[in-house]
Amino acid sequence: MTQLALVIDLNVCVGCHACVTSCKQWNTSGPAGAMSDDNPYAAEPTGTFFNRVQTFEVGQYPHTETIHFPKSCLHCEDAPCVPVCPTGASHKREEDGIVLVDYNKCIGCGYCSWACPYGARELDEHEKVMKKCTLCVDRIYDEALPEAERKPACVLACPTSARLYGDVHDPNSEVSIAIRDEGGYALMPEWGTQPANHYLPRRKTRKHYHEDELVRVDNPLKKEGPLIADEKGPFLEDVTSW
Amino acid sequence: MKEMLHYREIPGKSAGYYAVLAILGVLIALGLGAAYYMEHQGHHVTGMNNQIVWGMPHVFAVFLIVAASGALNVASISSVFNKKLYKPLAPLSGLVAIALLVGGLCILVLDLGRPDRLIVAMTYYNFKSIFAWNIFLYTGFIAIVAVYLWMMLERRFNKFSKPVGFFAFIWRLILTTGTGSIFGFLVARQAYDAAILAPVFIVMSFSFGLAVFNILLIGIYSGTRRPLGDAVVERLRKLQGVFIAAVLFFVTIFHLTSLYATERHGVMKFILDGGNVYTGLFWLGFVLIGSIIPLVFCLLNGFKNSARWLVTASVTVIAGGMAQMYVIIIGGQAYPLDMFPGYEVSSSFFDGDIGSYTPSIYEVGLGAGGFAFAIAIVLAGVKILRFLPLSLANSLVDPHYHSEERSEENETAAGEQARA
Numbered sequence: 001m002t003q004l005a006l007v008i009d010l011n012v013c014v015g016c017h018a019c020v021t022s023c024k025q026w027n028t029s030g031p032a033g034a035m036s037d038d039n040p041y042a043a044e045p046t047g048t049f050f051n052r053v054q055t056f057e058v059g060q061y062p063h064t065e066t067i068h069f070p071k072s073c074l075h076c077e078d079a080p081c082v083p084v085c086p087t088g089a090s091h092k093r094e095e096d097g098i099v100l101v102d103y104n105k106c107i108g109c110g111y112c113s114w115a116c117p118y119g120a121r122e123l124d125e126h127e128k129v130m131k132k133c134t135l136c137v138d139r140i141y142d143e144a145l146p147e148a149e150r151k152p153a154c155v156l157a158c159p160t161s162a163r164l165y166g167d168v169h170d171p172n173s174e175v176s177i178a179i180r181d182e183g184g185y186a187l188m189p190e191w192g193t194q195p196a197n198h199y200l201p202r203r204k205t206r207k208h209y210h211e212d213e214l215v216r217v218d219n220p221l222k223k224e225g226p227l228i229a230d231e232k233g234p235f236l237e238d239v240t241s242w
Numbered sequence: 243m244k245e246m247l248h249y250r251e252i253p254g255k256s257a258g259y260y261a262v263l264a265i266l267g268v269l270i271a272l273g274l275g276a277a278y279y280m281e282h283q284g285h286h287v288t289g290m291n292n293q294i295v296w297g298m299p300h301v302f303a304v305f306l307i308v309a310a311s312g313a314l315n316v317a318s319i320s321s322v323f324n325k326k327l328y329k330p331l332a333p334l335s336g337l338v339a340i341a342l343l344v345g346g347l348c349i350l351v352l353d354l355g356r357p358d359r360l361i362v363a364m365t366y367y368n369f370k371s372i373f374a375w376n377i378f379l380y381t382g383f384i385a386i387v388a389v390y391l392w393m394m395l396e397r398r399f400n401k402f403s404k405p406v407g408f409f410a411f412i413w414r415l416i417l418t419t420g421t422g423s424i425f426g427f428l429v430a431r432q433a434y435d436a437a438i439l440a441p442v443f444i445v446m447s448f449s450f451g452l453a454v455f456n457i458l459l460i461g462i463y464s465g466t467r468r469p470l471g472d473a474v475v476e477r478l479r480k481l482q483g484v485f486i487a488a489v490l491f492f493v494t495i496f497h498l499t500s501l502y503a504t505e506r507h508g509v510m511k512f513i514l515d516g517g518n519v520y521t522g523l524f525w526l527g528f529v530l531i532g533s534i535i536p537l538v539f540c541l542l543n544g545f546k547n548s549a550r551w552l553v554t555a556s557v558t559v560i561a562g563g564m565a566q567m568y569v570i571i572i573g574g575q576a577y578p579l580d581m582f583p584g585y586e587v588s589s590s591f592f593d594g595d596i597g598s599y600t601p602s603i604y605e606v607g608l609g610a611g612g613f614a615f616a617i618a619i620v621l622a623g624v625k626i627l628r629f630l631p632l633s634l635a636n637s638l639v640d641p642h643y644h645s646e647e648r649s650e651e652n653e654t655a656a657g658e659q660a661r662a
Contacts, residue, residue, distance in 0.1 A: 036284070046292075083370035086367070107359045110296055110355070128285060
């Protein structure tokens with residue numbers, strides 16, 4: 001069975017929110033729209049977003065680092081929001097594993113929002129139905145688009161290519177290889193929800209240098225010794241191959 | 243000669259009766275207006291947000307639904323447990339149960355994001371959802387209690403009232419289990435995810451439902467000047483006391499169990515020692531006002547045989563019950579999801595923050611409107627049908643009543659019945 005998902009590389013995410021805005025732009029213009037956005041510049045803005053970036057600090061000052069953590073619906077393989085929906089509006093597609101909400105069947109009871117341990121569900125305050133990431137289902141199968149653009153809007157917008165998209169059940173897909181090679185992990189696996197979206201961890205590159213590696217062997221200045229203001233002596237050009 | 247109980251409609255012609263109905267009518271109209279406004283404008287005019295998705299209307303609705311099943315207790319004690327003193331109270335108990343449930347469901351439906359899609363909720367079912375099961379439990383409860391009332395009120399069918407009453411009793415236990423399980427099944431939130439929430443809701447229903455029943459019974463008997471003997475008052479007072487103590491016990495066990503689990507220390511500290519509105523509502527509202535004070539009224543002999551003190555105790559139980567519902571429903575949502583244990587999280591979505599919620603006037607209006615609707619159904623019901631005995635004097639209802647006291651009271655009761 002195909003299970004489409006996103007793989008997000010936390011090592012290169014810079015927290016620019018391009019995925020957030022591109023998601024909002026695409027989806028507010030599509031079948032999910034319009035996605036509400038009330039008082040965006042006021043003290044208490046409210047609105048519907050399918051994708052948000054959380055930022056958190058790790059460690060104690062001064063040994064801290066900032067991690068940007070983009071989060072949207074994780075399209076869990078055993079999604080807890082699906083069984084709780086009284087009308088069956090929340091459903092998981094068999095053909096590609098995307099978890100969707102049928103906006104015509106949603107009665108806006110909010111119970112899925114209670115059940116989702118990842119806080120990925122949002123009630124659109126104007127349409128009064130539950131909304132969430134659709135993995136741009138209206139885009140990824142759109143044959144009117146060039147094949148390279150048949151990807152979720154957030155994937156296309158990410159300036160650092162931190163977001164990968166593909167079938168996590170296909171062992172040869174880009175996302176499966178990334179998960180395998182880079183130690184990709186699922187969020188809170190202890191819930192047993194088997195989130196399809198994965199995260200690639202922050203990676204530290206450490207290299208050790210020997211002292212002699214820090215010294216240039218053919219440093220011309222060494223050959224010259226202290227600079228002497230002697231017009232008769234050899235010039236730099238005379239002693240190097242430059 | 244064995245004295246008979248005579249069930250009669252209340253006259254319902256006094257200015258007081260119409261004044262109460264008028265006040266309830268205004269509250270219902272305001273509730274409908276509030277629901278229309280929220281539906282028209284959207285949820286952003288309420289205090290609810292994407293963290294607190296169930297607000298004040300749910301506090302009222304869940305309270306009423308829980309109280310509804312509890313209000314049927316009086317009838318159950320009579321039919322299932324054969325306690326004769328409760329038999330004359332059984333029809334009113336059934337009526338109050340239906341009325342409270344209808345009031346609660348009205349609030350629930352009008353607070354849905356899309357109440358216009360109620361037909362969808364009734365035609366598409368996902369039977370894995372406890373919510374879908376509750377739709378059947380609620381509508382089934384109304385139907386079963388209606389049949390139960392019919393069996394009680396129609397003399398030819400009186401013999402069936404016991405088995406139907408037994409069925410209604412089992413159904414109400416399942417119903418409250420279902421309501422408690424809406425929260426108990428929520429594994430994603432640390433404030434819930436506990437099997438004990440189902441029995442907690444069952445004992446809460448006993449207490450809250452009886453409190454509402456007490457007020458309505460005493461209010462109607464006082465308003466219609468029908469005799470209400472000490473025996474009934476005293477029995478209800480003690481029963482209320484036992485229920486309050488049971489609720490306190492179960493809630494204590496719930497919190498102690500949660501306190502034992504390290505992963506729940508955060509949420510328990512937030513509720514019990516957070517210095518926030520939920521802490522205040524729990525200790526002052528539920529524990530002090532809703533439990534300890536009414537326990538004093540219900541168990542100490544100084545308050546014996548007093549309908550007034552029973553009403554006072556019942557009012558405090560209701561106030562404490564509402565506070566407890568607020569703590570359970572709103573407090574549990576306000577505590578953030580713990581997605582990154584040990585880390586402080588911030589985002590544009592208030593992740594990691596304590597959810598803020600201030601009930602809007604519209605939400606309170608909708609809740610109060612539903613409450614008023616439930617009471618109005620009871621007041622209209624007792625005027626239309628013969629739910630209430632003309633007298634609940636000790637001589638008529640107390641099987642242990644001494645004959646020497648009987649003659650004295652007989653005169654009063656007979657006089658009342660003759661006047662009616």
